[in-house]
Amino acid sequence: MLVTLTVNGVRRGASVPPRRLLSDFLRHDLALTGTHVGCEHGVCGCCTVLLDGEPVRSCLTFAVTVDGREVTTVEGLARADGEMSPVQRAFAECHALQCGFCTPGFLCAVTALLRDDPAPSERQVREGISGNLCRCTGYQNIVKAVHRAADLIAEES
Amino acid sequence: MTAKLFGEPVGRREDPRLLTGRGRYLDDLGSGALAAAFVRSPHAHARIRDIDVSGALDIEGLVAVYTFEDLPPRVAEPLPLLIPHPALAHGRTARPLAKGVVRHVGEPVAMVVAHDRYLAEDACALIRVDYEPREPVVDVEKAAEGGPAVHADVPGNVAAHLVQEVPSAAGVPARQMIESAPYTLAFRLDIERSAPMPLEGRGVLARWDLDDRSLRVYSSTQTSTGVRMAIAARLGLPLPSVEVIAPDVGGGFGVKLVHPWPEEVLVPWAAMVLGREVKWAEDRREHFVASSHERGQAQFVRVGFDGEGRVLGLDVTLLHDHGAYTPYGIIVPIVTSTQLLGPYRIGAYRVEFSSVYTNTVQVTPYRGAGRPQGVFCMERTMDRIAAYLDLDRTAVRAANLIQPGEFPYDQRMTFQDGRPLIYDSGDYPESLRMIKELIGWDSFAEFRAAAAADGRRVGIGIGCYVEGTGVGPYEGGHVQVTSDGRVHVSTGLTSQGQGHETVFAQIAAGELGVPLDRVSVVTGDTRRLGYATGTFASRAAVVSGSAIALACRKVREKALRIAAEALEADPADLVVEDGVIRVAGSPGAAIELATVATLANPLRYAFDAEAARATQFAAPGDPDRPPIAEGEEPGLEGRAYYSPLRSTFASGMHAAIVETDPDTAEIKILRYAVVHDCGRLINPMIVEGQIHGGVAQGVGGALYERMAYDSHGQLRNASFMDFLMPYATEIPHIETAHLETPSPLNPLGVKGAGEAGVIPVAAVIAGAVEDAEGIVIDRMPLSPSDLFRLREEAARRR
Ligand code: FES
Ligand code: FES
Numbered sequence: 001m002l003v004t005l006t007v008n009g010v011r012r013g014a015s016v017p018p019r020r021l022l023s024d025f026l027r028h029d030l031a032l033t034g035t036h037v038g039c040e041h042g043v044c045g046c047c048t049v050l051l052d053g054e055p056v057r058s059c060l061t062f063a064v065t066v067d068g069r070e071v072t073t074v075e076g077l078a079r080a081d082g083e084m085s086p087v088q089r090a091f092a093e094c095h096a097l098q099c100g101f102c103t104p105g106f107l108c109a110v111t112a113l114l115r116d117d118p119a120p121s122e123r124q125v126r127e128g129i130s131g132n133l134c135r136c137t138g139y140q141n142i143v144k145a146v147h148r149a150a151d152l153i154a155e156e157s
Numbered sequence: 158m159t160a161k162l163f164g165e166p167v168g169r170r171e172d173p174r175l176l177t178g179r180g181r182y183l184d185d186l187g188s189g190a191l192a193a194a195f196v197r198s199p200h201a202h203a204r205i206r207d208i209d210v211s212g213a214l215d216i217e218g219l220v221a222v223y224t225f226e227d228l229p230p231r232v233a234e235p236l237p238l239l240i241p242h243p244a245l246a247h248g249r250t251a252r253p254l255a256k257g258v259v260r261h262v263g264e265p266v267a268m269v270v271a272h273d274r275y276l277a278e279d280a281c282a283l284i285r286v287d288y289e290p291r292e293p294v295v296d297v298e299k300a301a302e303g304g305p306a307v308h309a310d311v312p313g314n315v316a317a318h319l320v321q322e323v324p325s326a327a328g329v330p331a332r333q334m335i336e337s338a339p340y341t342l343a344f345r346l347d348i349e350r351s352a353p354m355p356l357e358g359r360g361v362l363a364r365w366d367l368d369d370r371s372l373r374v375y376s377s378t379q380t381s382t383g384v385r386m387a388i389a390a391r392l393g394l395p396l397p398s399v400e401v402i403a404p405d406v407g408g409g410f411g412v413k414l415v416h417p418w419p420e421e422v423l424v425p426w427a428a429m430v431l432g433r434e435v436k437w438a439e440d441r442r443e444h445f446v447a448s449s450h451e452r453g454q455a456q457f458v459r460v461g462f463d464g465e466g467r468v469l470g471l472d473v474t475l476l477h478d479h480g481a482y483t484p485y486g487i488i489v490p491i492v493t494s495t496q497l498l499g500p501y502r503i504g505a506y507r508v509e510f511s512s513v514y515t516n517t518v519q520v521t522p523y524r525g526a527g528r529p530q531g532v533f534c535m536e537r538t539m540d541r542i543a544a545y546l547d548l549d550r551t552a553v554r555a556a557n558l559i560q561p562g563e564f565p566y567d568q569r570m571t572f573q574d575g576r577p578l579i580y581d582s583g584d585y586p587e588s589l590r591m592i593k594e595l596i597g598w599d600s601f602a603e604f605r606a607a608a609a610a611d612g613r614r615v616g617i618g619i620g621c622y623v624e625g626t627g628v629g630p631y632e633g634g635h636v637q638v639t640s641d642g643r644v645h646v647s648t649g650l651t652s653q654g655q656g657h658e659t660v661f662a663q664i665a666a667g668e669l670g671v672p673l674d675r676v677s678v679v680t681g682d683t684r685r686l687g688y689a690t691g692t693f694a695s696r697a698a699v700v701s702g703s704a705i706a707l708a709c710r711k712v713r714e715k716a717l718r719i720a721a722e723a724l725e726a727d728p729a730d731l732v733v734e735d736g737v738i739r740v741a742g743s744p745g746a747a748i749e750l751a752t753v754a755t756l757a758n759p760l761r762y763a764f765d766a767e768a769a770r771a772t773q774f775a776a777p778g779d780p781d782r783p784p785i786a787e788g789e790e791p792g793l794e795g796r797a798y799y800s801p802l803r804s805t806f807a808s809g810m811h812a813a814i815v816e817t818d819p820d821t822a823e824i825k826i827l828r829y830a831v832v833h834d835c836g837r838l839i840n841p842m843i844v845e846g847q848i849h850g851g852v853a854q855g856v857g858g859a860l861y862e863r864m865a866y867d868s869h870g871q872l873r874n875a876s877f878m879d880f881l882m883p884y885a886t887e888i889p890h891i892e893t894a895h896l897e898t899p900s901p902l903n904p905l906g907v908k909g910a911g912e913a914g915v916i917p918v919a920a921v922i923a924g925a926v927e928d929a930e931g932i933v934i935d936r937m938p939l940s941p942s943d944l945f946r947l948r949e950e951a952a953r954r955r
Contacts, residue, residue, distance in 0.1 A: 017275070027184070028273075031188060032178070033182075035178070036182070036357070036407070037184070039877045040440055040441060046356055073178065074176075075177065078177055084176060091172070095846050097175055098655065098656070098846060099355070099405075099407045100176075100405065100654065101355075107176065126885045132885075133356060133882055134356070135354055135356050135853075136846075136850045137849055138891065140849045
């Protein structure tokens with residue numbers, strides 16, 4: 001089946017079987033390998049992308065079901081001129097990633113989190129990222145990065 | 158002036174690519190490669206009567222199906238036993254594909270190659286394997302008591318048995334010391350199985366170049382040199398025709414050190430046979446049932462001590478659950494046996510272990526590698542002694558600590574590297590003082606009283622450890638300065654998120670006097686450096702870091718020699734700053750390192766203007782000497798290897814305050830504090846990150862993670878839905894403080910930091926819960942339901 005959608009602002013399409021997962025579609029049909037797969041059963045959050053702005057698990061979504069919709073992946077978070085988004089910059093500044101495998105999922109989740117709640121409390125941050133597993137960082141610097149990103153967004157707007 | 162780099166929290170160089178989706182992990186490579194999938198045993202123990210692949214043959218897109226029968230003998234052989242040991246009398250390893258018998262759920266039985274993974278899995282589902290189930294043995298004690306044999310030819314399921322005795326200074330053995338001690342205690346302490354669980358599973362991509370007759374393999378591994386040698390041997394290829402590259406690796410924590418995995422042999426072999434690129438990326442269920450686990454150990458302790466809590470004799474017996482195979486030898490129980498001693502001077506010590514086969518996933522090192530179990534043993538013992546004598550738990554520890562003046566301290570045992578267990582440096586009393594201050598140990602009684610007044614239950618716990626890090630045999634570093642002034646550093650060991658590109662660049666930039674952004678670092682690529690060991694045992698900074706520093710020193714010396722000639726100065730008067738070599742005190746006399754690199758390579762041909770400076774008429778040189786002096790080599794580059802005399806010993810102490818819910822038995826960590834000594838810090842930001850991550854894994858192991866095998870050997874929680882890895886909501890804020898006692902053993906004074914965080918956590922939490930509840934905690938992990946049950950039992954006894 002032909003699936004056409006807007007990914008990171010660009011119209012993309014490919015013909016895929018109905019059972020193709022969105023994660024595989026992005027990674028293997030569109031060569032956007034920044035979205036990662038850590039469990040394939042909806043728990044780790046590595047595969048989180050923004051579907052019409054809302055975070056979804058691309059490993060639990062069939063590509064055919066998002067025909068015509070808009071998807072943002074980690075490759076689309078930076079500004080058009082290549083400057084990293086405040087969330088990306090905050091992650092670097094706060095050492096919020098080690099192996100980086102969970103990072104794209106966190107970046108997408110946090111981007112949506114801060115859009116909906118620009119000044120979350122520590123508890124809200126921890127709850128807000130509690131759909132994403134990280135095996136490397138112990139989360140402390142991720143939490144710090146979310147607060148830092150909130151500050152950056154506030155400063156820059 | 159080149160900014161000070163060593164010791165600075167320099168931002169990571171790997172981050173920009175990893176933050177923008179430009180990382181290159183295994184499954185991001187090889188688009189268009191054929192996909193492999195595996196048929197794996199659904200039985201914990203069975204004989205294979207027959208495999209019928211005919212059903213799979215109709216699948217469109219199927220390329221090949223292989224069973225044991227299809228493999229050439231060399232490929233089909235059992236996988237290597239990586240670390241033989243005289244005590245490992247009955248070491249056994251799996252074959253890449255099972256021959257006749259399967260010994261755990263998940264063991265590979267057939268491999269399918271197809272156009273994509275979906276089709277390969279379709280084909281797997283249509284392969285019929287006729288199994289004759291046999292009785293499995295899952296429980297380690299049953300296995301040791303003569304349960305069903307996991308391997309028909311291994312008597313009593315015992316793979317290895319080892320006794321180590323360290324008598325007292327006066328030559329009295331431990332058991333006798335215990336008999337004659339004023340006080341004795343005996344008890345049992347258990348730790349259950351967990352697993353490293355990196356978020357990226359294992360994976361292999363192989364590309365056979367038919368024209369070149371060479372093989373390139375990408376593997377999500379902790380040792381690319383190890384994989385390379387294993388593959389070359391297995392596939393009968395000349396070593397120079399095989400290259401192995403570890404791309405970005407999404408976490409390892411030990412599991413990716415094992416090599417070669419069945420898939421690391423079979424995928425390259427299939428690529429050769431088929432003349433096509435073949436890739437296998439592990440899925441999560443496979444990772445649960447077909448990689449490695451660790452930690453399961455039953456530990457029996459007898460201790461004799463005096464009125465101050467000094468340990469006069471300690472006798473420990475370990476029953477180590479080794480799973481179905483022993484590819485990594487008996488490193489884990491050896492590490493438990495030796496590192497159990499921690500920062501203490503123990504009167505006399507005896508330790509005995511049996512490594513026992515069960516019909517479960519094999520056991521190989523997981524971050525900490527046997528230390529969490531050993532520390533659980535020792536620290537719970539310290540707590541028991543304190544409780545028995547009614548002494549403060551930190552006072553008992555203080556009474557046993559090795560003192561700063563006693564280094565180097567010889568524990569008179571053989572460590573996991575086959576070398577003496579001699580602690581190089583440390584300051585344990587200071588560490589104890591710091592952790593007590595950080596957590597507020599002495600004022601905890603007030604906190605407890607205030608909490609109790611509100612009907613809350615709180616407790617405090619402490620755990621101390623010593624960690625042998627930076628084991629040999631060696632690592633290498635290669636440093637090349639090119640004529641554009643860039644510095645290319647490579648080392649053979651691999652990276653899985655530890656920030657090696659950053660810390661090695663810090664070391665190189667500092668040693669050479671160049672700006673950090675001119676340095677690039679490559680790890681784990683056998684095309685760049687073929688000699689290496691791998692990333693484990695918190696060894697990268699120590700061993701590779703030292704090798705890189707030594708290589709840089711060679712390069713610097715050569716650069717100064719060439720610059721001295723060009724500037725007609727004495728090399729001793731030269732300084733290198735910001736990539737420029739100057740004569741100290743004479744501002745005009747300077748030469749760029751880039752130019753020195755050009756001059757270091759006398760040329761006949763000019764490929765650009767810079768190169769023209771080194772050609773034969775532009776730089777004629779001394780007519781009485783050859784253009785390259787005897788004993789010299791062209792180019793500004795250096796290679797060095799660092800081979801440590803023995804391990805360097807990092808240490809630390811953790812403390813935690815927990816609260817337990819009187820009704821639900823929920824356990825909440827209110828505060829978690831860490832004092833950590835890994836010698837000189839290269840990058841404190843990265844070290845702290847390692848500690849945070851380690852503690853989080855420790856918390857997982859203490860409160861949430863366990864492998865729920867049933868008596869049939871089925872792993873009932875083989876998914877992230879059921880194996881409870883902590884999220885951000887479960888991990889406390891971690892407070893850290895550093896102590897720096899440099900190691901005298903290596904040129905940088907560093908010790909390893911990678912595993913430290915995880916080691917004492919189970920012991921600390923157990924101590925804190927015990928303190929809150931007044932109930933003895935002798936096995937971990939501890940879930941709310943476990944604690945609830947313990948409360949009920951305690952109530953019944955009262
Ligand atoms: S891969 Fe989708 S949630 Fe884990
Ligand atoms: S950085 Fe490795 S899993 Fe999060």
